Amino acid sequence: MGTQPPLMRTRLTRHARNLALELVLPLVLLVLWWFLSARSTSPYFPPLATILSQFQQTWLFAHFLSDAVPTLQHLAVGFCVAVVVGVAAGIVLGSLPLLAEAAAPVLEFVRSVPIAALLPAGLLLLGIGPAFQIAVIAFSATWPILLNTLDGVRGIDSTVLDFARSYRVPMLVRLFRITIPAAGPNIIAGMRVAVSLAVSVVIFSELIGATDGIGYQILQAQFSFAVADVWAGIILLGILGYLINIVFRGFELLALRQHRSMRKPS
Amino acid sequence: MPSTPAAPGVPPEQPPLISVRGLVKRYGTKDTDRLVLDGVDLDVHKGQLVCIVGPSGAGKTTLLRCMSGLLAPTAGETVLEGVTVTAPPPALALVFQDYSRSLMPWMSVRKNVELPLLGKQISKNERRRRADEALAAVGLTGSRGQYPWQLSGGMQQRVAIARALAYRPHALIMDEPFASVDAQTRADLEDLTLQVREMYEMTVILVTHDIDEAVYLGDEVVVLSGSPTRVRERITIDLGRSRDQLTTKSTPEFVALRGQVLQLIRRDRYATRTAD
Numbered sequence: 001m002g003t004q005p006p007l008m009r010t011r012l013t014r015h016a017r018n019l020a021l022e023l024v025l026p027l028v029l030l031v032l033w034w035f036l037s038a039r040s041t042s043p044y045f046p047p048l049a050t051i052l053s054q055f056q057q058t059w060l061f062a063h064f065l066s067d068a069v070p071t072l073q074h075l076a077v078g079f080c081v082a083v084v085v086g087v088a089a090g091i092v093l094g095s096l097p098l099l100a101e102a103a104a105p106v107l108e109f110v111r112s113v114p115i116a117a118l119l120p121a122g123l124l125l126l127g128i129g130p131a132f133q134i135a136v137i138a139f140s141a142t143w144p145i146l147l148n149t150l151d152g153v154r155g156i157d158s159t160v161l162d163f164a165r166s167y168r169v170p171m172l173v174r175l176f177r178i179t180i181p182a183a184g185p186n187i188i189a190g191m192r193v194a195v196s197l198a199v200s201v202v203i204f205s206e207l208i209g210a211t212d213g214i215g216y217q218i219l220q221a222q223f224s225f226a227v228a229d230v231w232a233g234i235i236l237l238g239i240l241g242y243l244i245n246i247v248f249r250g251f252e253l254l255a256l257r258q259h260r261s262m263r264k265p266s
Numbered sequence: 267m268p269s270t271p272a273a274p275g276v277p278p279e280q281p282p283l284i285s286v287r288g289l290v291k292r293y294g295t296k297d298t299d300r301l302v303l304d305g306v307d308l309d310v311h312k313g314q315l316v317c318i319v320g321p322s323g324a325g326k327t328t329l330l331r332c333m334s335g336l337l338a339p340t341a342g343e344t345v346l347e348g349v350t351v352t353a354p355p356p357a358l359a360l361v362f363q364d365y366s367r368s369l370m371p372w373m374s375v376r377k378n379v380e381l382p383l384l385g386k387q388i389s390k391n392e393r394r395r396r397a398d399e400a401l402a403a404v405g406l407t408g409s410r411g412q413y414p415w416q417l418s419g420g421m422q423q424r425v426a427i428a429r430a431l432a433y434r435p436h437a438l439i440m441d442e443p444f445a446s447v448d449a450q451t452r453a454d455l456e457d458l459t460l461q462v463r464e465m466y467e468m469t470v471i472l473v474t475h476d477i478d479e480a481v482y483l484g485d486e487v488v489v490l491s492g493s494p495t496r497v498r499e500r501i502t503i504d505l506g507r508s509r510d511q512l513t514t515k516s517t518p519e520f521v522a523l524r525g526q527v528l529q530l531i532r533r534d535r536y537a538t539r540t541a542d
Contacts, residue, residue, distance in 0.1 A: 159367040166334055166354040167382035181372045258372040
């Protein structure tokens, strides 16, 4: 492993350079925003300084515990439910082609209904509160995961299936050591779509039926015409979305490390 | 019992380990009917290495799939140690043609070999011991911790062979196992097969399209006819147990046997063509 340290160093400098590149444009935009809005008197576009001080007052950390944490909790619970349901259903359907064929029209129909259209129905059924949030997140995030898992399981090589059958690999071993890893890249791709969908849906649901949460706070700010507060909430959402993405990318790298190195020439 | 002639070199009183009787496989519905196997009879005795050859398009893979319980025959049966095969039996292990697709790329070599053992009621230590032993038998002790994609094609196929050996089958079924490696690797793997067979006293059924390979490896070569497939001829290969790539292949006996098999296949290919 004598070549490891210099290789690591070049990789590190490359990462540092990429990070710097990624940071330049946002910083330039922020500076521009700061100076261009500094003397703004428009009630709709308050100076960035005002928005940031509002951001600090509201979210660091007066409302963080009471509103941001619930949003993240609902997001996490709903997303986990979606992963479990989506992966399980995807595997079952992927392993039973006939059932998948029979279910296809129903799946396509339910998936095609815009989630926004389902929110009023969900609100009627579940009422205002966390159950509603979690249910709509789980519901909307399930589909991309399910359909991608289904594709992944269907795409498993026939030789692998022959191997599992002829060597009498027991069902659970087969599930966790063959099926799930084989469909792994597809499952993760589905999860990636589902994450961004879930973030939109949680805010959406908080706008129409919640008693706390970031979306709820933004709505309250809008009702009381606290424009800087609305902007502050949006900034918080942007930051959270960005962080969630980073966390997810880390998870992806970890989960697919075998698949990734496989593609590298050895 | 049908009166099939006793296999060469084996005491006739011993019942065959595997007996294929009147195997018929028909694919498709009434309209798209295709007869692939048209009554295949075949006996393989314990310790024998039988090579199956046939013109391309003969249902060699179909035959193996039926024999190993992966595919239900339309008629006839495969009897393994006195029991009719209806599902993959634990006494058989398959080595697939495409090693790159039959190994799990997300598992180390050792984990790949251990994978089929997870269904057997044996301890973790015993599992590891068997895997390591099998890997040693194919000369891959040093690669246990590597991943399949880090190995050459020949080494990957050795992993697949080790995986089959660790499963401790009574017979090994190999479906064109060396079709996708280069000539030198192929020769090495052929010798490895002979060596492993000697070491484990394994019964081996090997399908190949390479006539040299069939004659070099086999105690018996079964020549299949073109589609629909029947057994055309069974040829005893009297070249002794110890064989060598150089000397065996240049003996007049080898050359004669090779010519004999080639002629059978050629004639069949010609017959199939004129029939079309």
